[in-house]
Amino acid sequence: xxxxxxxxxxxxxxxxxxxxxxxxxxxxxxxxxxxxxxxxxxxxxxxxxxxxxxxxxxxxxxxxxxxxxxxxxxxxxxxxxxxxxxxxxxxxxxxxxxxxxxxxxxxxxxxxxxxxxxxxxxxxxxxxxxxxxxxxxxxxxxxxxxxxxxxxxxxxxxxxxxxxxxxxxxxxxxxxxxxxxxxxxxxxxxxxxxxxxxxxxxxxxxxxxxxxxxxxxxxxxxxxxxxxxxxxxxxxxxxxxxxxxxxxxxxxxxxxxxxxxxxxxxxxxxxxxxxxxxxxxxxxxxxxxxxxxxxxxxxxxxxxxxxxxxxxxxxxxxxxxxxxxxxxxxxxxxxxxxxxxxxxxxxxxxxxxxxxxxxxxxxx
Amino acid sequence: xxxxxxxxxxxxxxxxxxxxxxxxxxxxxxxxxxxxxxxxxxxxxxxxxxxxxxxxxxxxxxxxxxxxxxxxxxxxxxxxxxxxxxxxxxxxxxxxxxxxxxxxxxxxxxxxxxxxxxxxxxxxxxxxxxxxxxxxxxxxxxxxxx
Numbered sequence: 001x002x003x004x005x006x007x008x009x010x011x012x013x014x015x016x017x018x019x020x021x022x023x024x025x026x027x028x029x030x031x032x033x034x035x036x037x038x039x040x041x042x043x044x045x046x047x048x049x050x051x052x053x054x055x056x057x058x059x060x061x062x063x064x065x066x067x068x069x070x071x072x073x074x075x076x077x078x079x080x081x082x083x084x085x086x087x088x089x090x091x092x093x094x095x096x097x098x099x100x101x102x103x104x105x106x107x108x109x110x111x112x113x114x115x116x117x118x119x120x121x122x123x124x125x126x127x128x129x130x131x132x133x134x135x136x137x138x139x140x141x142x143x144x145x146x147x148x149x150x151x152x153x154x155x156x157x158x159x160x161x162x163x164x165x166x167x168x169x170x171x172x173x174x175x176x177x178x179x180x181x182x183x184x185x186x187x188x189x190x191x192x193x194x195x196x197x198x199x200x201x202x203x204x205x206x207x208x209x210x211x212x213x214x215x216x217x218x219x220x221x222x223x224x225x226x227x228x229x230x231x232x233x234x235x236x237x238x239x240x241x242x243x244x245x246x247x248x249x250x251x252x253x254x255x256x257x258x259x260x261x262x263x264x265x266x267x268x269x270x271x272x273x274x275x276x277x278x279x280x281x282x283x284x285x286x287x288x289x290x291x292x293x294x295x296x297x298x299x300x301x302x303x304x305x306x307x308x309x310x311x312x313x314x315x316x317x318x319x320x321x322x323x324x325x326x327x328x329x330x331x332x333x334x335x336x337x338x339x340x341x342x343x344x345x346x347x348x349x350x351x352x353x354x355x356x357x358x359x360x361x362x363x364x
Numbered sequence: 365x366x367x368x369x370x371x372x373x374x375x376x377x378x379x380x381x382x383x384x385x386x387x388x389x390x391x392x393x394x395x396x397x398x399x400x401x402x403x404x405x406x407x408x409x410x411x412x413x414x415x416x417x418x419x420x421x422x423x424x425x426x427x428x429x430x431x432x433x434x435x436x437x438x439x440x441x442x443x444x445x446x447x448x449x450x451x452x453x454x455x456x457x458x459x460x461x462x463x464x465x466x467x468x469x470x471x472x473x474x475x476x477x478x479x480x481x482x483x484x485x486x487x488x489x490x491x492x493x494x495x496x497x498x499x500x501x502x503x504x505x506x507x508x509x510x
Contacts, residue, residue, distance in 0.1 A: 057424035060455035124377055131386055144456075145400035145469075151455040159456070163400070186376045190369035 005033050008345070012041050016119045016349045019359030023336070023352070027345060035340040035348060037333055042363040050323040055081050055290045056155060058323060063149035065325065066361040068111050069304040071097075071104035071140075074153035079234055080299035080310040081155050084292040089284055093157035094236045095277040099170065100143070100152065101301075102266040102273075107136040108304035109259045109266075116256065116353035117188055120197050125188045132180045135173050142166055155290060157283035171274055177267045184260065198253040202339040202351045205250060209335075216306025217259045218332045218355060222250035228302035239276070240269045252347075255354035259304075291318055305329040305356055329361040397471065402454045404470035406447040410491035411498050412466035415440040422461035427451035441498070442488055449475055450483035 011022040020041035026034040046065065050058040062073035075097055082089060089097075114129035137147040143162045144152040152159050188194060204214070209222040219226055227244040229237045245261035247254025292314040300309035306328025313322035332355050339351045388395055397403070406428065415432045422428075427450075431443045459467055467487075477483050491497070 053424050057422075057457065060424055060453045060457070063455075064453075124373075128380070134386070141401065142398050143400070145398070145402040146454060149454065151453075151457070159460075183376055183380070187373045190372050192366060192369045195369075 003028070010348065012038075017352065017359075018115060018357055019362075021333075021352075021357065021359055021362070023348065025340075025345065025348065030345045032340045032343055032345060032348060035337045037336050039330075039333070039359075039362050042359045044364070046364050047323055047325065051320055054318050055292070055320060058320070059154065060149065060151045062325070063151060064360055065327065065364055066108075066303060066305060066308070066329065066358045067148055068108040068358050069104050070148060070150050071100045071153060072301055072303045072308065074150060075101050075235070076299060076301040076303070076308050076310050077312075078153050078155050079301065080297050080312050081290070081292060083299050084295060084297040084312060084314055085155075085290070087156055087284055087286065089157055089235075090281045091278050092161070092280040093282040093284075095273050096158050096162060096282060097153055097235060098237065098240070098273045099270050099277075100140070100150075100158075102269045103136050103139060103170070103173075105266050105304045106263045107133045109263050110136075112259060112304070112353075112356045113184070113188065113256065116350070117194065119349045119353050120194060122188065122191065122194060125184070128183060128187065139166065139170055139173065142169070154283070156286035157281070161282045167274060167277070170270070174267055174271050174274065177264075181260075181264060189257070189260070195253065197347075197350055198256060198354075199251060200249070201252045201347055202343060202354070203249055203251045204335065204339060208338065209250065212335050212338070213331050214306070214335060215328050215331065216303065216356075217255055217262065218306065218335065220244065221247035221254035221258045223247055226307075228300055228307055232300065234299070234301055237269075240272050242266075242268050252350055252354045259356075289318060291316060296322075300326070303328055305358065305361065306332060325364060327361045327364055329357045330364070333357045333362055397473070401471050401473075402456050402459075402469050404472040404475060405449050405485045406458070406467050406487050407470045408445055408487040408491050409466040410442060410445075410488060410496050412464045413442055413445075413498075414464055414466075415442045416463060418461040418463065419458035419467060422457040424455060424457065425451045425453050427453070428458050445486070445488040446484060447487050448484045450480050 005026050005028045008025045008027055009022065010025055011017040012020040017023065022038040022041065024036040024038060025032055046061050050061055059074055059077060062077050063070040065073050110129045110133040114126040118126035140150060141147050143166060144150050144159055204222050206222040206224050209219050209224060215226065223246050225244055225246055228234070230244055242265045245258045245265065247258050294314055294316040296313040298309060298311045300307050308328055309326035311324040312320050315321040336352060336355060340348050417430060420428050420430050427448045429448065430445045432440045433443045435441045475483065
């Protein structure tokens, strides 16, 4: 019998595409022959916008790239500009930055795990993760007055010191985290249906992961030990003792479990940072008008999605001459076609979920 | 044993059933958003404003727009002050830029409108309605300065 493939349009309004991603699926029955991601629905031209703003004014725009892990986006840009200016950041500000970035990473991974579980039909798991993420957002709200788009980390330090009682509340979250993890372990990781949907699906060999420039959890799930926090330490990350969780196979399950273990490591970092955090100022002496010397800088940080890099060129003026972000979600998303081929249409949702794209960052 | 994980999960769900509720009965109970919350529109204290325009310059998105006029003493006074919340990023840069600390957030969060025009607020007019106006200064007579 002669059959032919057909095309199916998934998104951009599909609930499992995590935003406005459109995927054109070429299917043979229910087996995927080709998956083409169509991006650009959320493109705002942030890079071009930022060329018309002062350095300080570009920080709120980074919040709107990866809105799940905004603190790290702020951090990457600020450290890039500080590198260009040769600015020293006060100790306390460095510790607050690390705590905020790691809390933000946990919040991002909670959304990642929750959305993935939800996509596979486990709504209860989603609700539990979102409930616990709320405590992190509440901490952010108390510190800077915003829950998602912070503009908290600034060039030279942080916007303001954390309020009274904040550290104790953060400590309570750190202490409660093992119990939360226990809940997720029992409810999500132990679930046989979830395991059957995840294990041995969409295996990404380490050489392909490196060849496609994947980073973050996607790369580490394939067993490649690369974490910017360890391999090119920025800020004060060299002072903390933490492990980089690695996968063995590179399948969906590894990509999921690596991130769950990363949350535990982030808690370890926060725990150490809270213990070591000194008193003192939170802002360096920064001129009112920031004019970095002529030159260019590239600085990268470990985002929850992967290796987030900023390339800033200064012509000596108030505004950057060129402002570019290397967005890990965008790069990781290019693996979608390769991973989906040969698997069933229902696996596309799981594979997309484990790649963890945030469309604000993909389109930028 | 196949199905053990499912039973464990159901046990956890059952245990969570008796936990303290975390949901708030909005809108009957309004959430406490803290004193640093950024939201709503700009609350302008017109009597403290020196019409320097720093907030307008600090805004990354052109959401704060003001115009000034010179008064009888050749001093700048506010003529209009508009906050376009539809463009606002709530980044706090305007509030931090203000040298006299005469602007702050109104902190409401349910600003929705049927049109974009409904998101543009005249902060100066709101200040006038509150009775917050700059006391008129007596013009200084010429030639007797200093």
